Amino acid sequence: DAKTTQPPSMDCAEGRAANLPCNHSTISGNEYVYWYRQIHSQGPQYIIHGLKNNETNEMASLIITEDRKSSTLILPHATLRDTAVYYCIVAAYNTNAGKSTFGDGTTLTVKP
Amino acid sequence: NAGVTQTPKFRVLKTGQSMTLLCAQDMNHEYMYWYRQDPGMGLRLIHYSVGEGTTAKGEVPDGYNVSRLKKQNFLLGLESAAPSQTSVYFCASSYVGDPWDTQYFGPGTRLTVL
Numbered sequence: 326d327a328k329t330t331q332p333p334s335m336d337c338a339e340g341r342a343a344n345l346p347c348n349h350s351t352i353s354g355n356e357y358v359y360w361y362r363q364i365h366s367q368g369p370q371y372i373i374h375g376l377k378n379n380e381t382n383e384m385a386s387l388i389i390t391e392d393r394k395s396s397t398l399i400l401p402h403a404t405l406r407d408t409a410v411y412y413c414i415v416a417a418y419n420t421n422a423g424k425s426t427f428g429d430g431t432t433l434t435v436k437p
Numbered sequence: 438n439a440g441v442t443q444t445p446k447f448r449v450l451k452t453g454q455s456m457t458l459l460c461a462q463d464m465n466h467e468y469m470y471w472y473r474q475d476p477g478m479g480l481r482l483i484h485y486s487v488g489e490g491t492t493a494k495g496e497v498p499d500g501y502n503v504s505r506l507k508k509q510n511f512l513l514g515l516e517s518a519a520p521s522q523t524s525v526y527f528c529a530s531s532y533v534g535d536p537w538d539t540q541y542f543g544p545g546t547r548l549t550v551l
């Protein structure tokens with residue numbers, strides 16, 4: 326499975342959009358991009374995933390570049406409760422989840 | 438519907454002691470996982486199971502054993518605990534079809550080995 330690279334930390338002002346980047350230059354054609362987040366001391370929580378089209382749900386939007394080598398998770402109006410570690414994971418659909426890893430993620434701090 | 442539960446929530450062991458962590462899920466998921474998370478680091482997969490009666494090694498399996506005798510339960514054992522195993526342990530479960538789309542996590546077990 327492809328590896329991902331994320332910045333270790335980012336800050337965002339409350340109410341503003343938080344844009345979290347992820348590089349996955351070795352992604353294969355059948356691999357999806359998944360995003361999870363982990364709020365302090367809790368288990369990780371699924372946010373969103375996509376293949377090549379942009380995706381949006383009630384939590385966030387996912388923008389994937391045309392060459393699929395990078396993506397951006399967007400939290401449109403960040404709140405203090407969005408402070409968490411955000412993980413970008415690349416994995417093929419319907420493959421054993423035991424083959425992919427979380428990595429170290431990006432620590433997002435939302436400031437008042 | 439409790440989701441994924443873990444027992445115990447906290448535990449302190451002395452070096453060389455043994456213990457078993459229990460993970461239970463009520464979502465009829467086929468896949469189950471055990472991760473560890475050291476301070477300031479991401480999650481690392483210890484062992485996982487793709488169905489009742491099956492187990493497989495993950496990224497950091499040494500020093501741990503697992504069993505999946507029932508579909509809803511996944512046990513993680515430490516036969517002889519070491520200080521290096523001090524960590525937070527998370528259990529997760531997911532469906533077969535798209536495991537990364539549906540991976541649900543438990544609240545974690547905080548283990549300290551003295």
